[in-house]
Amino acid sequence: MMFGHYQRVFLSIATAAALLPVGQLRAHWLYVTNEKDDTISIIDSNTNEVINTIDVGERPRGVTISHDFKHLYICASDSDTVQVMSIADNSILFELPSGEDPEQFALHPDNRHLYIANEDDAIATVVDIEKREVIAQIDVGVEPEGMAVSHDGRYAIVTSETSNMAHWIDTKTHTIVANTLVDQRPRDAEFSLDDSELWVSSEIGGTVSVIDTETKVIKHVISFEIPGVSAQKIQPVGMELTNDGKFAFIALGPSNHIAVVNRSDFSVEEYVLVGRRVWHMVLTPEEDKLYTTNGVSGDVTVIDVASLKAEKTIKVGRFPWGVAVLPKEHIPN
Numbered sequence: 001m002m003f004g005h006y007q008r009v010f011l012s013i014a015t016a017a018a019l020l021p022v023g024q025l026r027a028h029w030l031y032v033t034n035e036k037d038d039t040i041s042i043i044d045s046n047t048n049e050v051i052n053t054i055d056v057g058e059r060p061r062g063v064t065i066s067h068d069f070k071h072l073y074i075c076a077s078d079s080d081t082v083q084v085m086s087i088a089d090n091s092i093l094f095e096l097p098s099g100e101d102p103e104q105f106a107l108h109p110d111n112r113h114l115y116i117a118n119e120d121d122a123i124a125t126v127v128d129i130e131k132r133e134v135i136a137q138i139d140v141g142v143e144p145e146g147m148a149v150s151h152d153g154r155y156a157i158v159t160s161e162t163s164n165m166a167h168w169i170d171t172k173t174h175t176i177v178a179n180t181l182v183d184q185r186p187r188d189a190e191f192s193l194d195d196s197e198l199w200v201s202s203e204i205g206g207t208v209s210v211i212d213t214e215t216k217v218i219k220h221v222i223s224f225e226i227p228g229v230s231a232q233k234i235q236p237v238g239m240e241l242t243n244d245g246k247f248a249f250i251a252l253g254p255s256n257h258i259a260v261v262n263r264s265d266f267s268v269e270e271y272v273l274v275g276r277r278v279w280h281m282v283l284t285p286e287e288d289k290l291y292t293t294n295g296v297s298g299d300v301t302v303i304d305v306a307s308l309k310a311e312k313t314i315k316v317g318r319f320p321w322g323v324a325v326l327p328k329e330h331i332p333n
Contacts, residue, residue: 028284029326030291031072032300033060034317040074040085041316043291045284045328048302048312054090057083062104062147063322067111069330075102075116075322082116082127088332097134099125104188104322106149106156108171115156115169117144124158124167126174136174140167146200148189150213159186159200166200166209168216178216182209187237188280192245201236201250208236208250210266220266222250229255238280242287247305249290251278258292260308270308274301282323293320 027046033056034041040060042052057076064073071093072085082096082105099118102125106115113135116125124144126136141160148157149171156169159182166189168178180198183205190199191213198211208222224234235253241263242248248261254277260270275294282291283305290303293316300314300323 027331028328029331030282030300031063031065031324031326032293032316032320033063033074033322034298034319035059035061035295035321036318039317040072041320043300043314043316045289045325048314050314050316052090053317054085056085056092057081057095061321062102063324064105064107065324065326067107067109069326072324073105073107073114075105077101077103082114084129087326087330094132096127096129096132097125098127099123099134099137103145104147106147108149108156109151109153113171115147115149115158115171117147117158119143119145119161122160124156124169126156138169138174138176140176141165141179145187146189148191148198150191150195151193152195154195155213157189157191157198157200159189161185161187161203164202164205166198166211180209180211180216180218182211182218183207183221188239190239190241192241193243194245199239199241199248201239203235203237203253206231206234206236208239208248208261222261222266222268224250224252224255224259224268224271226252226255226257226271229257237278238293240281240283240290242283244287249281249283251281251292253277253279254296256294258290258303272303272308272310274303274310275299275313279321280323282325284325285327291323291325293323295319295321 030043057079059078062075074083082098101120141163143161146159183202185204210220233255238251250259258272276296302312
């Protein structure tokens with residue numbers, strides 16, 4: 001029954017590949033969760049077109065790819081589960097216990113432990129993927145949303161929207177070791193590549209807090225101001241930090257813009273107009289393109305990083321939310 005429901009595919013991988021010129025077969029693939037359609041759209045980065053649409057669980061939001069690039073993890077929020085999809089053939093292999101209403105999650109560097117934010121229960125759930133079982137549930141603040149794991153695997157971060165905190169979880173003991181008070185309604189959390197900084201976006205506060213990882217203290221708060229846009233519409237949500245340490249890209253929700261932040265002095269260098277109600281985004285492995293999910297307009301904007309210009313709009317499903325990228329060298333034959 002599960003496979004009959006989840007394996008409706010409008011265009012098979014084989015057919016999609018056959019339609020592309022030989023020189024374009026090694027593009028990156030972007031996986032976009034469509035919250036209102038219960039589907040995932042797959043975008044080919046060479047053509048910037050949707051090549052596949054797949055049925056998944058109810059209200060898919062968070063999405064990430066395993067570190068070995070074999071599996072796609074999907075937060076099916078209204079199904080109260082995390083689905084594990086095969087990259088090879090898009091089949092749903094199994095479902096993981098996730099706690100109620102999973103929204104965002106983060107995969108530990110060990111490729112085995114998944115940290116999940118359960119918004120309705122005020123807990124963070126830790127799942128052992130190999131055993132397919134919950135190994136810990138940690139009480140956090142009210143309405144946990146964002147989740148991040150440091151690159152060294154030491155910390156898992158949960159942001160609680162109503163408590164206005166970033167909770168620091170020791171991944172060895174599964175206990176909270178610190179709490180950092182941030183601005184109103186924190187949504188996303190991202191570590192810098194060297195783990196020296198944690199960035200937390202606050203949707204209602206309209207700011208991004210940059211936190212020193214060693215002291216757990218905020219060292220800078222970034223504010224935003226877009227000419228012609230009311231402050232109430234500038235609501236930071238998803239973020240992407242470049243690996244070279246130069247830039248941070250911040251999705252500003254109903255303002256319909258991406259902010260480009262210079263990380264050397266935390267100044268905003270540019271605002272890029274995208275689709276309506278931008279939620280999240282992902283950089284390609286080369287960090288030359290940025291793909292944003294725009295919920296209300298039901299599309300994805302492609303931004304050229306060098307020029308900071310929007311190049312194309314790609315229509316996907318209703319209310320696209322999360323996005324993950326599969327590098328070209330891992331695309332199945």
